Amino acid sequence: MTTTLISPVTGETIGEVPSASQTETDTAVERAQEAFGPWRDVAPGERARLLRRFAAVVDDHNEELAQLEVRNAGHTIGNARWEAGNVRDCLNYYSAAPERLFGRQIPVAGGVDITFHEPLGVVGIIVPWNFPMPIAGWGFAPALAAGNTVVLKPAELTPLTAIRLGELALEAGIPEGVLTVIPGKGSVVGERFVTHPLVRKIAFTGSTTVGKQIMAGCADQVKKVTLELGGKSANIVFADTDIAAAAAAAPNAAFDNSGQDCCARSRILVQRTAYDEFVGRLEEAVTAMRVADPGQESTEMGPLVSEGQRASVQAYIDGANVAFTGSAPDGPGWWLPPTVVESTSTDEKVWREEVFGPVVAVMPFDDEEEAVTLANDSEYGLSGSIFTNDLGRGMRVARGVEAGNLSVNSHASVRYWTPFGGYKQSGLGRELGPDAPHAFTEEKNVFIAH
Ligand code: NAP
Ligand code: MG
Numbered sequence: 420m421t422t423t424l425i426s427p428v429t430g431e432t433i434g435e436v437p438s439a440s441q442t443e444t445d446t447a448v449e450r451a452q453e454a455f456g457p458w459r460d461v462a463p464g465e466r467a468r469l470l471r472r473f474a475a476v477v478d479d480h481n482e483e484l485a486q487l488e489v490r491n492a493g494h495t496i497g498n499a500r501w502e503a504g505n506v507r508d509c510l511n512y513y514s515a516a517p518e519r520l521f522g523r524q525i526p527v528a529g530g531v532d533i534t535f536h537e538p539l540g541v542v543g544i545i546v547p548w549n550f551p552m553p554i555a556g557w558g559f560a561p562a563l564a565a566g567n568t569v570v571l572k573p574a575e576l577t578p579l580t581a582i583r584l585g586e587l588a589l590e591a592g593i594p595e596g597v598l599t600v601i602p603g604k605g606s607v608v609g610e611r612f613v614t615h616p617l618v619r620k621i622a623f624t625g626s627t628t629v630g631k632q633i634m635a636g637c638a639d640q641v642k643k644v645t646l647e648l649g650g651k652s653a654n655i656v657f658a659d660t661d662i663a664a665a666a667a668a669a670p671n672a673a674f675d676n677s678g679q680d681c682c683a684r685s686r687i688l689v690q691r692t693a694y695d696e697f698v699g700r701l702e703e704a705v706t707a708m709r710v711a712d713p714g715q716e717s718t719e720m721g722p723l724v725s726e727g728q729r730a731s732v733q734a735y736i737d738g739a740n741v742a743f744t745g746s747a748p749d750g751p752g753w754w755l756p757p758t759v760v761e762s763t764s765t766d767e768k769v770w771r772e773e774v775f776g777p778v779v780a781v782m783p784f785d786d787e788e789e790a791v792t793l794a795n796d797s798e799y800g801l802s803g804s805i806f807t808n809d810l811g812r813g814m815r816v817a818r819g820v821e822a823g824n825l826s827v828n829s830h831a832s833v834r835y836w837t838p839f840g841g842y843k844q845s846g847l848g849r850e851l852g853p854d855a856p857h858a859f860t861e862e863k864n865v866f867i868a869h
Contacts, residue, residue: 427493427722430751439603444611447599451541451568452617454596459566463517470514473591477507491579493721495713506556509835516564516856530868536860538566539619543612547625548574549679558622561855569598578602627844645848649773650801653794654684657807658693665806666700672830673779674757682802691783705745723753732776739769791819800842802832
């Protein structure tokens with residue numbers, strides 16, 4: 420079985436990749452289990468060295484990996500270079516973990532009590548198509564650092580960079596079976612990770628619908644699971660802020676990666692007294708966006724990942740009150756212009772649902788309390804931004820919004836060294852940050868009598 424890959428830029432076929440069967444998946448999981456004992460026993464300093472070498476090899480191939488992502492996923496070249504660099508940075512950051520996977524010594528009577536963070540075994544990582552490289556790295560870097568072996572399923576649409584990262588791991592000296600990339604279907608490879616008894620944890624990133632199925636499947640074996648799911652994050656703009664600056668920053672927060680970003684600030688709440696000025700300036704910024712061939716250095720937004728994704732986003736646009744749009748190239752490829760919708764009711768689909776495309780909905784609010792209420796009127800809770808010159812208000816609203824990653828006067832919400840994850844139906848557990856390796860371990864307590 421193979422999967423045909425289509426260029427999002429031209430709509431043409433760019434290649435075929437193998438699509439693993441269940442039997443092939445089982446074989447890979449068994450090899451990963453065989454590799455687990457020896458990998459767990461690699462001395463901490465040596466495991467650290469191997470991860471740093473892997474990071475260096477990824478860095479040496481930054482441009483190659485970035486170009487692959489431009490071709491396969493239609494990411495802008497600037498973003499794609501950052502994404503490959505993010506894998507390198509994650510590996511370097513977690514390469515410091517093996518020698519620092521500390522346990523505790525807890526005072527007890529009659530002896531000594533100590534704890535250990537022990538690896539789980541084989542970990543299954545399931546990756547979506549929107550950020551193929553970073554999301555793979557957020558899983559495998561801390562999992563490997565903690566002494567686990569990894570089987571990784573890239574999304575069917577975007578397997579090329581993951582396959583290459585698997586090869587680069589071997590080139591860096593990571594032993595065979597420690598990181599195995601298995602391209603294939605979610606319903607075959609992904610589901611087998613969930614049902615295979617040797618896979619001890621699933622780290623899943625993707626849609627809330629599939630995430631719920633995975634969680635239910637994991638329950639059968641009480642398998643550990645981390646879920647990073649969808650979002651409908653709010654960008655809350657108060658009238659006391661620099662409106663021109665807030666309007667200039669809003670398009671990238673909504674349209675980066677063509678809006679195919681779980682952290683996209685796809686709802687903009689603007690204080691009513693500044694609403695008209697904000698929307699006017701937003702129009703200037705959106706119409707100035709450079710939507711073009713993602714391989715060009717100056718491009719700010721490329722196409723959507725697939726014909727199906729474009730159709731799904733178009734259906735939201737068709738039902739919405741479009742205020743204005745930017746531009747998009749004509750001709751082949753899965754293009755849509757950046758699109759701004761004015762919402763008048765929180766019942767609108769485009770306001771409530773994750774569009775996962777270049778569509779942002781704007782709505783006015785009157786005061787701080789209403790802003791927080793509107794922001795929290797969502798089943799999601801991944802990210803959010805607050806623009807205000809009042810630091811007290813910024814802090815109050817950041818504490819009031821039910822989401823895992825808030826930024827005040829900024830849209831930055833993902834750093835490999837800070838924790839990342841969702842409230843409510845945006846997810847379960849956290850990735851990244853200093854504690855990520857612990858999510859791939861069991862804590863063992865040992866008491867030794869004097
Ligand atoms: P998806 O359909 O949920 O797929 C995600 C991954 O799961 C893919 O590798 C997919 O394989 C696999 N999969 C599908 N069905 C499966 C099953 N029954 N069992 C096991 N694995 C299965 O999501 P998507 O369409 O790729 O990505 C878009 C969604 O992901 C959006 O909702 C977005 O918000 C969310 N997302 C969230 C985050 C986050 O960090 N919170 C990050 C990125 C994306 P196939 O490729 O074969 O379908
Ligand atoms: Mg899907």
